[in-house]
Every structure is written in C-alpha cells, then in structure tokens.
Amino acid sequence: xxxxxxxxxxxxxxxxxxxxxxxxxxxxxxxxxxxxxxxxxxxxxxxxxxxxxxxxxxxxxxxxxxxxxxxxxxxxxxxxxxxxxxxxxxxxxxxxxxxxxxxxxxxxxxxxxxxxxxxxxxxxxxxxxxxxxxxxxxxxxxxxxxxxxxxxxxxxxxxxxxxxxxxxxxxxxxxxxxxxxxxxxxxxxxxxxxxxxxxxxxxxxxxxxxxxxxxxxxxxxxxxxxxxxxxxxxxxxxxxxxxxxxxxxxxxxxxxxxxxxxxxxxxxxxxxxxxxxxxxxxxxxxxxxxxxxxxxxxxxxxxxxx
Numbered sequence: 001x002x003x004x005x006x007x008x009x010x011x012x013x014x015x016x017x018x019x020x021x022x023x024x025x026x027x028x029x030x031x032x033x034x035x036x037x038x039x040x041x042x043x044x045x046x047x048x049x050x051x052x053x054x055x056x057x058x059x060x061x062x063x064x065x066x067x068x069x070x071x072x073x074x075x076x077x078x079x080x081x082x083x084x085x086x087x088x089x090x091x092x093x094x095x096x097x098x099x100x101x102x103x104x105x106x107x108x109x110x111x112x113x114x115x116x117x118x119x120x121x122x123x124x125x126x127x128x129x130x131x132x133x134x135x136x137x138x139x140x141x142x143x144x145x146x147x148x149x150x151x152x153x154x155x156x157x158x159x160x161x162x163x164x165x166x167x168x169x170x171x172x173x174x175x176x177x178x179x180x181x182x183x184x185x186x187x188x189x190x191x192x193x194x195x196x197x198x199x200x201x202x203x204x205x206x207x208x209x210x211x212x213x214x215x216x217x218x219x220x221x222x223x224x225x226x227x228x229x230x231x232x233x234x235x236x237x238x239x240x241x242x243x244x245x246x247x248x249x250x251x252x253x254x255x256x257x258x259x260x261x262x263x264x265x266x267x268x269x270x271x272x273x274x275x276x277x278x279x280x281x282x283x284x285x286x287x288x289x290x291x292x293x294x295x296x297x298x299x300x301x302x303x304x305x306x
Contacts, residue, residue: 001041001042002039002040002042003037003040003042003045004039005042006042006086006088007030007034009085010081010082014081017185018185019181019182019183019185020164021160021164022185025070025074026074026077029071029074029075030078032053032061033075036052036053036056037049042082042088043088045091047092047095050075050091053075054068054072054096057071064101065100065101066101072092072096072098072099073098076092076093079091079092080093106283107245107250107253108250108253108257108258108287109246109250109251109254111300111304113241114149114153114254114300114304114306115304115306116241116242116243117149117234117238117241117243117246118146118149118150118306120240121139121142121145121149121237122139122142123136123137123139123142124136124137124138124139124240125137125240141220143202143206144218145237146199147196147200147202147203147217148162149234149237149251150192150199150301151177151192151196151200152252152255153196153251153254153255153300153301154191154193154255154299154300155177155191155192155255156255156256156259156272156273157177157190158182158248158249158252158274159227159248161179161181161182162230162248163217163224163225163226163230164180164181165179165215165216166214166215166216167210167212167213167216168212169216170200170204170216172201172204175193175194175197176189176190176192177189177191177192182274183274183276186274190272191272192299193299193301194299195299195301195305196299196301227248230248234247235247252273253284254300255300256273256284257287258300259272260284260285262299262303266278266281269284
C-alpha cells in the first residue's frame with residue numbers, strides 16, 4: 001500500500017477527531033511528505049527518510065524550528081494509526097526525535113502600547129495635500145478594528161478562534177462569546193468587559209440586517225476575516241502606532257498576565273484560554289509579580305479605561 005493510500009485511510013478514520021483549524025496543517029505536512037518521498041510503499045519508508053524530510057522542511061521551505069517541531073506531530077500520529085490499523089511498525093516513536101526549538105519569551109503589551117494601537121485603529125497615516133494642509137484620514141473599518149483589538153485583549157482568544165466567530169456567538173446581554181471550535185475542537189465561553197461590549201455595540205449597530213450566522217468580524221463583503229488578514233491588520237496598526245511585533249498571540253499573553261495580576265486564578269485562566277493543562281498558565285504565573293489574590297475585574301480594557 002502506497003503512502004498516499006495510507007493517508008487516505010487515516011483521514012477516513014481520523015478527520016472527525018480534529019478541529020477545522022488543525023486539519024490544514026496536517027494535510028500540508030502529509031502532502032509535502034508524499035512530494036518529497038515520491039509516494040513510495042508505506043512499509044518501505046524508514047526513520048532516516050523522516051529525518052531527511054524534517055531537514056528538508058527547514059531547508060527547502062525555510063520553516064522555523066517551531067514549525068518543524070510541530071510537523072513531527074502529524075507524522076507520528078500517522079504511524080501510530082497505521083500501527084494500530086495495519087500492523088505496520090512505528091518508525092518514528094523512539095527512533096526519530098522530535099526537533100527541538102527555543103520557546104519564545106512571553107512579551108505582553110503595556111497600557112501605553114495598547115492605547116497607541118487603539119488610536120492607530122481610528123486613523124491612517126497623516127499626509128500632506130498639494131496645498132500643504134496636513135490630513136489625518138479616518139479609517140472606514142475603525143469601529144470593527146477597535147472591537148477586534150479590545151476583544152483580543154479581554155478574551156485571550158486565538159487568532160483562528162476570533163476569525164471563526166459568528167454574530168450568534170456573541171451574547172450582548174452577558175458580555176460573553178461562545179468559541180464553538182477551540183483547540184481540540186472543544187467549545188468554551190469567554191467574557192469581555194464593559195468597554196469591549198460598548199465597542200461591539202458601536203460596531204454591530206452598523207450591521208442591523210446582518211444574519212446571526214454571519215461573520216462577527218467581517219470583511220467589506222461580509223466574509224470572515226482570516227488569520228492572515230488579522231495578522232496583517234494588527235501589524236499595520238502596530239507600525240502606525242510605533243509598536244513593534246504586534247500580533248494576535250501577543251494580545252493573548254497580555255490578557256493572561258493581566259488576568260492574574262487583577263485577581264484571577266490559574267484554573268479559571270486555563271479554562272478561558274482553552275488549555276488542556278496548567279503547564280502554560282503556570283508560565284504566566286511566574287511572570288506576574290503582583291498579588292494574584294486581589295478580587296478585581298480581570299478586564300484590561302476596563303482597568304485601563306480604554
């Protein structure tokens with residue numbers, strides 16, 4: 001049985017086990033493996049083939065160490081499935097080490113930086129007219145983009161989770177968002193503060209006829225913004241604001257650290273972030289120097305009166 005045939009069987013059995021955001025990464029890794037090896041007999045693939053493939057990902061595609069580290073996971077999953085389903089020896093477990101990578105430093109945004117980003121959401125770069133008059137243009141998507149920034153800040157949502165939201169996921173009365181497909185395809189609720197709710201009210205009031213099944217954060221055509229668009233949007237606002245390295249996950253870090261600083265507990269934070277274990281949230285706890293037992297609202301947007 002060829003490698004591509006085994007992959008077909010794997011997806012027939014496993015596709016429903018994964019969230020929609022996980023599947024594309026697995027499919028991309030499998031497609032690259034087939035292209036690299038030339039679709040050989042599955043039983044003929046060796047551990048050294050996998051090692052060469054992982055090195056190829058870094059060299060040919062210029063992937064980061066973290067991305068190559070992540071590519072090992074679907075490969076191991078494929079051979080684990082084949083071992084159970086087809087009785088094929090596992091050529092990765094205990095034979096091909098998962099590539100290592102240096103974990104990024106958790107870099108949260110501070111209040112001044114967030115204020116500057118919000119200001120950049122409202123206006124484009126100033127320019128001079130032919131008559132010499134200085135103009136600071138208003139941005140047509142200002143209300144949407146302010147709502148995006150505050151939602152990321154208050155909820156700690158992943159980029160894919162925010163992009164997938166529909167209007168019906170937002171409970172305006174409770175200031176609550178339903179994440180229907182979180183990591184591991186698990187649903188959860190997150191909450192946002194009063195100022196984020198006001199930003200959402202202002203943004204959604206411009207879309208009175210939008211369907212509850214429509215994209216919450218939509219493009220001008222009504223489609224969902226995607227992760228690439230979101231990253232580019234935040235990066236451009238960061239550039240206008242003079243804040244480097246502005247991306248969705250940095251808002252997630254900012255939410256987590258401020259949640260703990262403002263009295264939140266680790267178990268609640270784990271649930272809000274959608275983590276399987278306390279390992280990651282304990283990294284946030286080590287950063288926090290303030291007393292985490294004070295009973296205050298967790299909302300950075302409220303605390304900073306944005």
